[in-house]
Amino acid sequence: MFNCLTRATKGWLIVTLLLLSMPFSLVAIADTHEIEIKRMKFRTPELSIKAGDTVIWKNIEYRQYHSVWFESLGEPEPIDYIFPGDSYSRTFEQPGRFPYRCGPHPKMTGVIHVAE
């Protein structure tokens, strides 16, 4: 009887520890990358990341607003612009090549390469 309880307790302990460690392992695996937007350019026009990573675009312009539009994914043009001091973030779960552009400025382009 005592042995049985101990085994059950150990089982719960292991399950609890696994559940507790999950968010930490996810955080440890996924990275965050930053792309600055300045002088009408995505300062890192090509970025290679891995699936699950997050990219944060930071507008560090003096006064110009921009957007990050994944037009090739068939997404509508974002209407909420990224104003100076603001940022936009996106997590890439699927591997692939993801070109994007700025909505108001078609010459501003970038590509995110997502590896498995």
Ligand SMILES: [Cu+2]
């Ligand atoms: Cu722009």
